[in-house]
Amino acid sequence: MAGGTVTIDQLVRWLSRFDALMAENRSYLTELDSAIGDADHGSNMARGMTAVMEKIGATPSTAVDELFKQVGMTLVTSVGGASGPLYGTFFLRFGSTAGPVAELDAGALAASLRAGLGGILARGKAELGDKTMFDAMSPAVDALDAEIAAGADIATATAGAAAAAVAGRDATEPLVARKGRASYLGDRSAGHLDPGATSTAFLFQALAEAVA
Amino acid sequence: MIGVVVVSHSPALAHAAVDLALQMVPGEKPAIAIAAGAGEGLIGTDATAVSAAIDEVASPDGVLVIMDLGSAVMSAEMALDFRSSEAEVRLSSAPFVEGILAAVVTAAGGASLDDVDREARGALEPKISMLGDAPAPEAPVPEVTTSGATASGAETAPAGLSAELTIVNPDGLHARPAATLVSTLAGFDAKLTVVNTRSGTGPVAANSLIGLLSLGAKSGDVLTVAASGAQAAEALARVTELVTEGFGEV
Numbered sequence: 001m002a003g004g005t006v007t008i009d010q011l012v013r014w015l016s017r018f019d020a021l022m023a024e025n026r027s028y029l030t031e032l033d034s035a036i037g038d039a040d041h042g043s044n045m046a047r048g049m050t051a052v053m054e055k056i057g058a059t060p061s062t063a064v065d066e067l068f069k070q071v072g073m074t075l076v077t078s079v080g081g082a083s084g085p086l087y088g089t090f091f092l093r094f095g096s097t098a099g100p101v102a103e104l105d106a107g108a109l110a111a112s113l114r115a116g117l118g119g120i121l122a123r124g125k126a127e128l129g130d131k132t133m134f135d136a137m138s139p140a141v142d143a144l145d146a147e148i149a150a151g152a153d154i155a156t157a158t159a160g161a162a163a164a165a166v167a168g169r170d171a172t173e174p175l176v177a178r179k180g181r182a183s184y185l186g187d188r189s190a191g192h193l194d195p196g197a198t199s200t201a202f203l204f205q206a207l208a209e210a211v212a
Numbered sequence: 213m214i215g216v217v218v219v220s221h222s223p224a225l226a227h228a229a230v231d232l233a234l235q236m237v238p239g240e241k242p243a244i245a246i247a248a249g250a251g252e253g254l255i256g257t258d259a260t261a262v263s264a265a266i267d268e269v270a271s272p273d274g275v276l277v278i279m280d281l282g283s284a285v286m287s288a289e290m291a292l293d294f295r296s297s298e299a300e301v302r303l304s305s306a307p308f309v310e311g312i313l314a315a316v317v318t319a320a321g322g323a324s325l326d327d328v329d330r331e332a333r334g335a336l337e338p339k340i341s342m343l344g345d346a347p348a349p350e351a352p353v354p355e356v357t358t359s360g361a362t363a364s365g366a367e368t369a370p371a372g373l374s375a376e377l378t379i380v381n382p383d384g385l386h387a388r389p390a391a392t393l394v395s396t397l398a399g400f401d402a403k404l405t406v407v408n409t410r411s412g413t414g415p416v417a418a419n420s421l422i423g424l425l426s427l428g429a430k431s432g433d434v435l436t437v438a439a440s441g442a443q444a445a446e447a448l449a450r451v452t453e454l455v456t457e458g459f460g461e462v
Contacts, residue, residue, distance in 0.1 A: 044256070073260070076290065080256020082283035085290045088259070123286060181282050 004154045005103045008064055010210050012056065015071060017206035019049035025202065032195040036182040040081055041195040048079035048087070062102060064112075068095025082180060083196060086120055086133065093119035106148045106157065110141075113161075117141045124179065131175040131182065131189065133196035140165035140204045158208040165204040169197040213242045214319050214328055215269025215299070218312060219262050219279040219288050220248040221255045229309050233316040236391035242319035243269040247287075257284045262291035270297035274325030277303045278311050278332060300325060306332035310339065317391040317421045321398035331422050338425035341413075373448050374438040376409070377455040381462055385429035387421070389459035394421050396450060402441035404451065409434045418451065 022029075022045045029042030055074045061067035072092035076084050097115035098104055104112065117137050120126075126134040143164035147157035170193070177189035180196075220226035226248035234241060245265035250256030266275055275297075279288050288303050295301070302325055304311060314335040318328045379385055385393075397404060397419045404418035408427040416423030418437065429435060435455070439448040454460075 040255070076259045076287075077261075078250070080250030080254050080258070080283070082286050084250075084256070085259055085283065085286040089290065123290065 005105050006109055006154055006211055007103045008062065008067060011064060011067065011104075014207045014210035015049070015052060015056065017209050018203055019053050021202040021206055022046045022049045022199070025199075029195050029199055032193055032198055035192040036177060036185055036189045037195060038081070038181055041083065041199065044079045044081045044083055045087075045199050048075045048084065051075075051078040063100040064098040064102070064104065065095040065100050068092065068098065071095070082124070083133075083199070086124055086196070089119035089123045090116040090137075106154050109154065110145050110148050110157075113141050113144060126179045129175060130179045131172045131177040131194045131197070132179050133194070133200040135172050135175075135194065136165040136168035136197035136200040136204075139168040140200070155208070155212050158204070158211050162201070162204040162208040165201040169193060169201040172197045213240070213271060213322055214273045214325050215243040215245070215266075215271045215275040216312070216315055216319055217262065217265045217269060217275060217277040217288075218244065218246045218248070219257060219265075219277060219284045220246070220308070221250075221257055221280055221282075221284060223248040225280065225308075229312045230316075232309065233313040236313060236317050236388055237320045237395065238392075239395060240320060242316060243271065244316065245269045247291075257287040259287040259290035260294060262287050263294035263296075266291060266295045266299075266301055267297045270295075270299040272299065274300040274302065276315055276319070276325060276328050276332065277301060278306050278308065278315060279303070280308050302329050304329050304332050307336050310335035313387070314421050317394055321395050321419060323398075323419070331420060334422045337422055338428070341426050342428060372438055372440040373444050374436055375448055375452050377435050377437055377452055379429050379431055379433050379435065379455065380458045382431050384431050384433065385424060385427060385435075387425060389454075389461060390421050390424040392459050393424060393451065393454060394419050396454060397447060400441075400443045400447035400450070402439050402443045402447035404437055404439045404444075404447055407436045407438075409436055 026042040026046040029045060030039055033039050033041035052071050052074045055070050056067060068091045072088045076088035094112045094116040098108060098112040120134055120137060124132060126132040128135060128138060140161040144157045144161040147160040172194035174190055176187055177183045182189040218226045218230055226246045230244055245268045247261040247265040250258050269275055277288050279285050292301060311332040315328050315332040318331040381389055405415035406418050406427060407414035408429050410433045411428060413427050416427060437451055
């Protein structure tokens, strides 16, 4: 059948997989950030997701909103850089939109991701092409919506979202940054992948792997 | 008195900037809370720390938040969602060091949130003016230049009391004596304006730190101070005393 559901266990697996990808790619993300930023994206995200896994391991949630409130607040207090409020807002909005439920159907997953994207937009005020995480997340959420509208199941839809996030990430390479610390570099920010768009591509890769 | 929150990536930077500002305020100080660093010695900002700082200094008169860059701004915005106090909170686009200094001095004088924010945001003007990057600024406190006077400088003092006072401090009317003047005037029901007769700069409001600094008054410059309001005479007498005595510096 079209759709299907994502259980809270699968959502925890999403976070766990994202944590692992942040740990594995910590040096890579920091290297990207050292080219155009302050060289802390990898360590910030790895530290933040380690704190998230500790928190949700210590006080497991049975409701999606409660789970993601913990995730969001933990990132806000432990990341340090702009990714803290940005990913924090993403997960807080994701959770509050999902509500006090134990699983999400395809429509609820799409709505929650869309709300998270809206949170990033409200917080970061970025536009497409500013060379930010929004450049990976926006096409990913659009792709997921399109797959679901076409009747795809959640595994297919999240795989499509992950592919779109990678394409969005790659498209940041030639761009000149217009937001964040990279924007101070002007034209010198071109020719590098955006670190935030890169971690966002991992976020959607983790989701696709968790529900596959 | 409003509360001031200082948000920085670096605790060392925040504490040093606040110390620099507090040097200017010998008497009563506004409540100041610092939210800096991401914990455990890490450079960064934390929105929950910012919201706790806002709640700590929340006053019915309001809270002004001054931030350094990047995630400090985003964390301060997010803190507005988390705070529990209901005081009015303003996130200021003021420059960090000069803005904190202007905000602390102006807040100590009992100014409103609007006035403190405006002073803080205008805090680069004296430096811009001193380095000649722009024409001498318009008086940053427009409501006190009621006689239609602008920074044309050719204007003489408006009707009322006035005095011509010579700056005797070797370093001129620099930040510390200017701050003393602002805090002294906080107790008077009077409006005073100041013109630097040498450069023609002003009139500026005498209760504006930034306005006073933008006069660029050096030792030997003659200031025309005009006063109006219920306590004009008393205020002018106190200012005359302060300037003549070199603000206690000489």
